[in-house]
Amino acid sequence: MKKWIAIAAVAALASLAVPVVMLMMIMTAVGGSQQQVSSTHASLCTASWQGDSITERDLTGSQLDAAATIYAAAIETGAGPEGAIVGIATALQESDLGANPYSRTPNSDGDVGLFQQRSLVGWYANGATQEENITTLNDHAYAARTFFLGNDSLDGSHIPGLTDIDGWREMAVTEAAQSVQRSAFPYAYADHEALARALVQRLGEGEAGQILCAGAVGGSLDCPASGLSSEAGLNADALRGLRCIKQFWPQIDVIGGVRNDPDSDHHTGDALDPMIPNYTSATGIALGTEIAEWARANAEGLGIKYVIWRKQIWSVERASEGWRTCGTDAASCYSGSDPSAAHLDHLHLSFLGAMGTGIPATGAASSSGEVSLPIARGSYRLTARYNQKGSNWSSGYHTGLDFAAPEGTPLRSITAGTVTDTSWHSAYGNLTTITADDGTVFYYAHQARRYVTLGQKVTAGELIGTVGNTGNSFGAHLHLEVRIGGRHTNPETWLTTRGVAP
Ligand SMILES: [Zn+2]
Ligand SMILES: [Zn+2]
CATH class of the missing domain: 2.70.70.10 (Glucose Permease (Domain IIA))
Structure with missing residues (x-):
């Protein structure tokens, strides 16, 4: 489909002074539906740096916060820690993690912010004026998300982000950064790789920054029968979980239930394995993360015991520790390269049996709270x-x-x-x-x-x-x-x- 075929061409143009009209000619026409559209990013993650700076270089508090914000955006968008290294190295080069005073005002090309993204109308932000876009691009969380995901302009064109670049995970950090930025100094990113790795390592250990991801909350947990044959043999909590996952995320076709494995909760009908379509894509990763965060936010209502997703485990018993990384002292779960055992292609949810209250979580959603239907019920x-x-x-x-x-x-x-x-x-x-x-x-x-x-x-x-x-x-x-x-x-x-x- 056009958007993805055209990415290489647009990436090559992205930092050159190409008239926006040329991009429009290259890209999908106005209002076009696009194939890569099933991203479900209801969870928005945030982070700030906590504790001391790192020994490699004396960074200010606001630089450390910027690094934490980039890390949170990398987790949220599915770029993961590897993506965070590329993002932080890029922001160190482009704006000294926001500390370069000139980075907040546009240069002669209109580039601004943490990643020096172009503020002209039709590029990295969708404001009506360049002034609006400058404000938007100086928002570190927006800039970081856009570095990873790119931007869908109002005219239907797509400016690519890191996760749009084919094979970026296999590239050297400098090469991956350059494929997004098209900088005139492509090798400069390499100078910042060691520092970026050190920051990401500290953030990944969970001591330097705590990532908060707002899960999708609200929504009745009284969900209708799913029609899936894997409902058979499930206990009450797992059955409710299966039905609600199918109700909220109909794109999930397969949810494993009971199976003969004496070592797992599947054996007793107390576990589910929702299989994630396209699990290696940013879209698939975001979908799994959304379900994992929903399960975590609704743990009481669903009767959750623990959740495993992408080599991370969260359990009710140790809820205060947040997500724990498999294969570390904090968690013994599998962390090798087998995508099924490492829970890359599916989530595992274990349930308590029949303990769920059925009451949905309320509280801080990523949106403004109150939500209404666009048209009165019964009128559409x-x-x-x-x-x-x-x-x-x-x-x-x-x-x-x-x-x-x-x-x-x-x-x-x-x-x-x-x-x-x-x-x-x-x-x-x-x-x-x-x-x-x-x-x-x-x-x-x-x-x-x-x-x-x-x-x-x-x-x-x-x-x-x-x-x-x-x-x-x-x-x-x-x-x-x-x-x-x-x-x-x-x-x-x-x-x-x-x-x-x-
Ligand atoms: Zn429509
Ligand atoms: Zn399982």
Whole structure:
């Protein structure tokens, strides 16, 4: 599909003074559905440095915090610790981890921030003006996420990030950094590799920085039968877990249940193995992380005993220690290269039996808290699901969730945020985008009327327009998209895991 074929070409152009119009010609057209769209990044991770600096070099507190922020973004985006080394080495070169005073104002090319990302409209941030983009790119968490994931511009083009680069994990650090940055001084990144490795090692040990990932919380744990044959023989907690995983993440096709293995909780019907599709991709890793964090956040409601995912274990008994790394003094679980034994291709969840309260977790979600449906319940019909295949969409895939409703039906913001676009697009028709405080962007397409203005603050449930049939639309409907870190995510999952199943 076009986006990925074109990445090499765009990467080659990314730091050169190429007119944006050329990028548009290369990239997928406006509003196009894209194949790599099933990223589900509801968990947003944050970190700050704790404790002393490292011995290799005397870094300031804000430099150490920047390193921790890059590390958290690497974990969140699935780039992992290897990605964090590339990211930190890059930021050391580009901005001295944010300490270079000139890095906060754009250079002659418009490059700004931790990674010197281009602030011109249409590049690394989706503001209406360069001024807005400068503010966005000076936000370290945004800049770091974008370094790893790239950016989907409003025109549908994609500026690649590290995880878009084929084979980046096999590259030398300097080569991987250069493939994202296209710097005029490609070898300079190597100078920072040792320091970056030392920082990542300290962060990985969990002493220098604590990563906090907000799991998807809310959402009823009273889930319907899944239709999976692996429901057979499960005890109450595992059965509830299986049904809710299938309900919230329908893209999971296989969830292992009971099997004859006397050494595991599968034997007694107290464990599940949700298999992650495309588990080596950033999308697959993010999906597994989301489920793992959901299980952790809802441990009481689900009756969780422990969770293993990607060589990390979290148990209720030792919850205060957070995720523990397998193959260390802290955890004896397998940490070798077998993808199944190391829990790379699936999560393992062990349950207590029949101890779950069934009450969903509430509390700090990554969003603003209150979430509403975009159209009053009973006034719409869901007509096209996320990632659904079909010839209606330019690449054969659907990037949003369609709510069919009569033209003129009131349309409401699903969460609090700021209006970041309200204009006409040939494919989206009358479009409003609203950006939440955590950077998640919501697209409301094909509107008949738009009632908001650029920069306006809205609350969840606030009227923003009416349902229409404008742009590339066949019948009045709302096309809702949710983008986290510049990537599409499943709006249905996003809403359901926040307590308002559409
Ligand atoms: Zn298992
Ligand atoms: Zn749609």
